[in-house]
Amino acid sequence: MNQIRIILLFVVTLGGYVIATASESSNLVDEAWKAWEQNDHTLVEQKFQAAIKADPKNTRAYIGLAFLYEIERKEKQSWETFRNVLTSEQDPSPYLYAEWVTAKISLGQQTNPSIQEMMESVSKKGDKEGILKAMAHEVLGNIYQRKGQLEKAKEHYKAIGALENWAIIGPFENISASGFNTVYAPELEFDMKKEYLGKNNVPARWFIPPVIKLDKWLDFQSYFGDRQSILYANTFVFSPKKQTVSVRIGTSGSIKTYLNDFEIIRDSLETNNDFDTYIVETELQEGWNRLLVKVGSSELERCNFLARITDSHGGQIIGLKSTNEPQQYKKVTSTSVQIIPLYALEFFKKKIEENPNHIENYIMLADCYLRNDQAIEAELILRKAQKLSPNCGLIYKYFLDAYSRGRKRDELITTYEKMVALGKDLIDALQYKYSQYLDNEDFDHAEDILNKLEKLQPGSESVLSSRIELYGKKKLREKIIQLAKEGYEKFPTNWKYVNLVCLIDYEMTKKQDGTIEILKKFLQSDYSDGALSFLAKAYLEASQFEEWEKTYQKMLEYSPASPGYYFQMANVFSGLLKYDRAAEMMDKALSFCPSCGNYWSKLGEVQRSDKKNAEAIESYQKALRFIPTDYDSRDILRELNGKKAIFTILGEGNIDSLVKAAPTADKQPEATAAIILDKSTRVVYPQGASETSQELLVRLFNDKGIDRFKEYYLSYNSYSQSLIIEKAVTIKSDGSEIRGDISKNHIVFKSLEKNDFIYIKWHIRNYNSGKLAEHFWDEFYFNGYFPYKNAEFSLLIPKGMDFHYQAQNLSIEPKVTTTPDGQLFEWKMQNQEPIVYEADMPDIEEVGKLIRISSIPDWNYLVNWYAEIAQTKAQSTYEIKEKVDELMPNPSALTKEQKIKTIYDYITENIRYSSVSFRQSGLIPQKARDVLVNKIGDCKDVATLGIAMLREVGIPANYVLVNSGDEEQRNNIPPSIEFNHCIVAVDNGSNPPTFLDLTANNHPVGSIPTMDRDAFSLVIKTGNSAPITLPRVQAAAPNMIAKTTLTLDELNNAVIDNSTEYTGVLTANLRARFRSKTQSEREKSMQSELSSEFPSVKLTKFDVSNLEDLTSSVTYKYTCGIPNYMTDAGDFKLVKIPWRDDLRADDALSYERRTYPMKYRSGVDTSYEEMNIKLPADFEPLDVPKPKKISSPIADYSVEYSYSGGVLNAKRTFIYKKSLVQTNQYDEFKKFYNAVVKEDAKQILLKKL
Structure with missing residues (x-):
């Protein structure tokens, strides 16, 4: 009995001891995290180690310590610590999943035996979800592949259980992710024999890829040359019975998946994720089942997927088989689909819920998100962790990854700076400072940082690499060589140093022998593509052609889905004149990518060199089917068909004869130069590709002409056009030529x-895409501000192609000729007199003689085009929701107008406007979220953000394309994209929209900036089919109301007290002028303005209101003294009324008659001034002027006077009605204007009482 009591007592005591040590260990972990708040890494390490000593099963301690070693770049120690979790946890799979791609595991996969042992164990034992098992097979496959054990690698890749038998088709349009919700033909049917219209109207048809990558990921980039595309893969899966299965997919890109034509998976967000990111439990029908995968890329460079069909535990299902051949299947209109959440995510969410103060679970959850590119989700969970430990350097390091993946540059830099401030030993912070110093060429400080890093990371490869980088910047060649050799000795399997010593060896010996030996040695341990490619290049340069080919064959053995290797081999064989082998390589490349036009072009080049012209013609024709804008292939094809170059046939200017016949300066005494020839010839090909040849010959008569043309910029759009300058010379009087200096355009x-x-003779080639790929538009001027001797525009189009043209200010019809190459339209004019400039005349776009052409069918087509490329950019995101909630925490309490103002004020005040002309930039706006995050954008970018934020509060809005700044009369012009600005139209239902220019800093909401008033515009709204003219006034009109008291004394001095209120757009100028200045700076500016009118003025008081709030009015008040304001005239005094808005003489009205209309631009719609003039004692007006009213179609004017009690009162009103003064209105308006000038300048004669 005593013995039993003793045993029981021992058990109880032991249990208490275990509980006590576990509790102590848990407390130590908490203390470690508190120490991390101070970033005391030494104390953090001590606490975690003590916790492990107290309780060797404490998972939290192992995880925390592993995190510490990883942030200190001690990856091996981090792994050795973390691997204890595999035994401390009954099911370690969530932890393994979270940390699978972190440095502690990924960096040691090739070299650390214990990591490889873990992978082998997981691949055999697996996990209950089956995800880690598949991933372990992939890692092991990669390990054995790089070891050169290819058969073993293939076994592991096969064990992944991926579907391999695919037919694929594409590309289809996905500009701005517009294709995600577009239903293309492959979603409706599977027909291997049919051909469809794909992206840019090129043919697309199903084909079976010869092979996919060894790791079973189907990489679309191996089979299609286009980016920003939608691509499809189709397979048929046989099931011996109707059964529930797991369909699992990982992808780079957006994803939709259909089973028997029913959608089972969708995610429009483009991410680079991993195995089984999307898992759904659904039903396979008995027999054959169609599985269709739709992947899209519009931002990512990569586009791929891997699909598996498994049981609920990720295991193989007996009896399933797949084929890429067409099969009969039963379509379903509905089926059971259950989304299976990722187990690791759910695990750590639950951990956080159970223990909300355990920081490590937040970090693990962030790792789960980051490994699948879910940057926002990671950021949000890290914010919660940061609330627990605001200064923990580990959390900041994770923010770096989240912000980098989320493309949040400002936040990334801010985080680095915070880490610098947190502690001197944070390696990421030190590396950031090093990079800064290096970029600024502050080499001494950069070296100081490297010395600190070396103390923290003795013997580190990354520090050595950074030091080589520093010496490279300092051009210390000998030190670079020394360190490179040192790095190679210490890290012989590191490709960076292998590459460097190879380059150094060749530089010193000028032979490839040493390079070849170094690479062969390296490849014994690591079969990497980079090393094999380098070795092949070395063999080639050493003329060891047989070894070169063997190396390429080895490259293809290890990367069989790499058609680029065949292309490279074809280039070499072609250079060796082995055309049969080159053609063989290109045939293999084309079996992977039958729609790659550049591959067909290369094959044509090989066949042409081999004198196989008929085959070459066929290959070049196929190249053009897939790339209509392959203009070089077009030229070669004409040559092969025995045709001359297209522009040669269409004719070129006879420059010699034109030079001889050109007028000299004495024949054109009024001109500074003459355009002897302005010739443009545009050729349009089937499918819409087009190119233009242009010639310009100008004779310069004097110094002004020389100054005008000594530098010349050729206009072209670098985003969608290429420019080839064939000739640019000065031609002297004796016929000799001097080449001009050319830099781009x-x-x-x-x-x-x-x-x-x-x-100048130049060539422009067009590369339009999307809906614009098949269209063209152009304009050509037949006159200008110089005499035009010969102006010619020609257009060659395929027979039957439709286009519109509009002739402006001319009545000539084109000469139409049918040629073997199509229909030729020619417009020619000669001996056109120059446009004589008149002040305030309309721009040449209105008064010039020109034609506009376009094949775009109508304006609605353009509306649909821009909606397609822009609307997806205005989608809401977490950041936008968060900002809107911050700006309007209680939106239901706000009116629609208040919501609009809040958003308008935020964008115009906080988003920096980067001015890039719409037509000269990429047409696609940034994502609204990116504009918000980076706080910078051009007009279409801020419009996108505005639309997204307005929609977030339930206010529909649309883009408006604008031609701002000219108020041109553009009636009935053919559709084109010649817009230069973008604003927003807030939809008001049946009422006119409210227009917002979100680039209009300092403007009140609803005002129409001066550059937008009366501008030609196109609202991008479904169903819209016509352009509009923006209103001149929308909200508060641009008015001025001034009230002035002028106090005069007997000594002729004056004091002015003025209060002037400006409304509408007029407030913007005042805000721009005064808002950011101090009071003294404002007074100095106002003093300067008054001094231009009254030289001896002294400002005594000045105040401006409503500068900060973007209200519709701004008022300024000032008081100033003016000595000698009045003029003595004998016993009389003369006083001028100091109107604020008085009219002055205008050069535009100095002509006896005008040839062109006059644009009378007034920033003020209505100005009203009231003047109270307090006369000196003993003086009164000799006569009180009579009231006057003057009216014209352009403006109205009135002024009236009264006198009482020593005060002369004057009231002046000027109302602006329209801007364009037609030539038949000129005399009337001139008379009106001059009468107003006279009245405004009137002086009052005062007599002494």
Whole structure:
């Protein structure tokens, strides 16, 4: 009995001891995290180690310590610590999943035996979800592949259980992710024989890829040359019975998956994720089942997927088989679909719920998100962790990854700076400072940082690499060589140093022998593509052709789905004149990518070199089917068909004869230069590709002409066009030529003298995409501000192709000729007199003689085009929701107008406007979220953000494309994209929309900026089929109301007290002028303005209201003294009324008659001024002026006077009605204007009482 009591007592005591040590260990972990708040890594390590000593089963301690070693770049120690979790946890799979791709595991996969042992164990034992098992097979496959054990690698890849038998088709349009919700033909049917219209109207048809990657990921980039595309893969899966299965997919790109034509998976977000990211439990029908995968890329460079069908535990299902051949299957209109959440995510969410103060669970959950590119989700969970430990350097390090993946540059930099401030020993912070110093070429401080890093990471490869980088910047060649050799000795399996010593060896010996030996040694331990490619290049340069080919064959053995290797081999064989082998390689490349036009072009080049012209013609024709804008292939094809170059046939200017016949300066005494030839010839090909050849010959008559043309910029859009300058010369009077200096589209002509010529011949090729790929538009001027001797525009189009043209200010019809190459339209004019400039005349776009052409069918087509490329960019995201909630925490309490103002004020005040012309930039806006995050954007970017934020509060809005700044009369012009600005139209139902220009900083909401008033515009709204003219006034009109008291004394001095209120857009100028200035700076500015009118003025008081709030009015008040304001005239005094808005003489009204209309631009719609003039004692007006009213179609004017009690009162009103003064209205308006000028300048004669 005593013995039993003793045993029981021992058990109880032991149990209490276990509980006590576990509790002590848990407390120590908490203390470690508290120490991490101070970033005391030494104390953090001590606490975690003590916790492990107290309780060797404490998972929290192992995880925390592993995190510490990882942030200190001690990856091996981190893994050795973390691996204890595999035994401390009954089911370690969630932990393994979270940390699978972190440095502690990924960096040691090839070299650390214990990591490889773990992988082998997981691949055999697996996990209950079956995800880690598949991932372990992939890692092991990669390990054995790089070891050169290819058969063993294939076994592991096969064990993944991926579907391998696919037919694929594409590309289809996905610009701005527009294809995600577009139903293309492959979603409706599977027909291997049919051909469909794909992206840019090129043919697309199903085909079976020869092979997929060894790791079973189907990489679309191996089979299609286009990016920003939708691509499809189809397989048929046989099931011996109707059964429930797990369909699992991982992808790079957006994803939709259909089973028997029913959608089972969808995610529009483009991410680079891993195995089994999307798992659904659904039903296979008995017999054959169609599985269709739709992957899209519009932002990512990668586009791939891996699909598996398994049981609920990720295991193989007996009896399933797949084929890429068409099979009969039963379509379903509905089926059971259950989304299976990722187990690791759910595990750590539950852990956080159970223990909300355990920081490590937040970090593990963030790792789960980050490994699948879910940056926002990771950021949000890290924010929660940061609330527990605001200064923990580990959390900040994780933010770096989240912000980097989320493309949040400002937050990334801010985080680095915070880490710098947190502690001197944070390696990421030190590396950030090193990079800064290096970029600024502050080499001494950069070296100081490296010395600190070396103390923290003795013998570190990364520090050595950074030091080589530093010496490279300092151009210390000998030190680079020394360190490279040192790095190679210490890290012989590190490709960076292997690559460096190979380059150094060749530089020193000029032979490839040493390089070849170094690479062969490296490849014994690591079969990497980079090393094999380098070795092949070395063999080639050493003329060891047989070894070169063997190396490429080895590359293809290890990367069989790499058609680029065949392309590279074809280039080499072609250079060796082995055309049969080159053609063989290209045939293999084309079996992977039959729609790659550049591959067909290369095959044509090989066949042409081999004198197989008929085959070459066929290959070049196929190249053009897939890339209509392959203009070089077009030229070669014409040559092979025995045709001359297309522009040669269409004719070129006879420059010699034009030079001889050109007028000299004495024949054109009024001109500074003459356009002898302006010739443009545009050729449009089937499918819409087009190119233009242009010639310009100008004779310069004097110095003004030379100054005008000594530098010349050729206009073209670098985003969608290429420019080829064939010739740019000065032609002297004796016929000799001097080449101009060319830099991109800028030409500088040298040695110019009176009567010299400049001659330019250039070529522009167009590369439109999407809906615009098959269309063209253009305009050509037949006159200008110089005499035009010869102006010619030609258009060659395929027979039957439709287009519109509009002739402006001319009545000529084109000469139409049918040629073997299509229909030729020619417009020619000669001896056009120059447009003589008149002040305030309309721009040449209105008064010039020109034609506009376009094949775009109508404006609705453009509406649909821009909606397609822009609307997806205005989608809401977490950041937008968060910002809107911050700005409007209680939106239901706000009116629609208040919501609009809140959003408008935020964007115009906080998003920096980067001015890029709409038509000269990429047409696609940034995502609204990116504009918000980076706080910068051009007009279409801020419009996108505005639309997204307005929609977030239930206010529909649309883009508006605008031609701002010219108020041009653009009636009935053909559709084109010649817009230069983008704003927003807030939809008001049946009422006119409210227009918002979100680039209009300092403007009150609803005002129409001056550049937008009366502008030609197109609202991008479904169903819209016509352009509009923006209103001149929308909310508060641009008015001025001034009240002035002018106090005069007997000594002729004056004091002015003025209060002027400006409304509408007029407030923007005042805000721009005064808002950011101090009071003294404001007073100085106002003093300067008054001094221009009254030289001796002294400002004594000045105040401006409503500068900060973007209200519709701004008022300023000032008081100033003016000595000698009045003029003595004998016993009389003369006083001028100091109107604020008085009219002055205008050069535009100095002509006896005008040839062109006049644009009378007034920033003020209505100005009203009231003037109270307090006369000196003993003086009164000799006569009180009579009231006057003057009216015209352009403006109205009135002024009236009264006198009482020593005060002369004057009231002036000017109302602006329209801007364009037609020539038949000129005399009337001139008379009106001059009468107003006279009245405004009127002086009052005062007499002494």
